[in-house]
């Protein structure tokens with residue numbers, strides 16, 4: 001397993017609609033493992049393949065982050081929301097591609113998601129609370145959508161400018 005670099009917004013690769021996975025090759029299984037390792041290392045609770053510049057419909061997540069909680073990793077190929085509640089939930093969201101930036105986003109409080117697991121089995125599960133927010137945030141990445149796209153244009157522009165500055169600084173140091 002290895003830790004891979006995460007793209008920082010703005011980047012055209014974060015705005016692309018990702019391609020469906022038709023065959024879960026050994027390479028894609030390794031990618032899912034690398035993504036989990038990269039996510040835990042960051043640390044984060046979710047990561048989508050486009051954040052590594054790869055146009056695959058693959059996300060990983062683990063929201064069991066309370067101290068002493070046992071890891072509960074998910075790797076989902078071709079995930080899709082098949083049902084969402086009318087109830088909404090407001091959560092403060094962040095993103096590994098938009099470091100140190102948080103904002104409240106309103107989303108369905110509960111969702112049912114269908115996906116293919118790394119061994120090729122079809123799965124379906126209901127997610128609530130932080131898990132529901134996280135899985136919707138990650139699936140958005142597969143559509144080229146970021147959580148700041150839910151914010152007002154002015155707020156979004158401010159964040160984008162902050163990230164451009166951050167990227168310039170990082171390039172200077174590197």
Ligand SMILES: [Zn+2]
Pocket residue numbers: 094095096097137138141
């Ligand atoms: Zn994100």
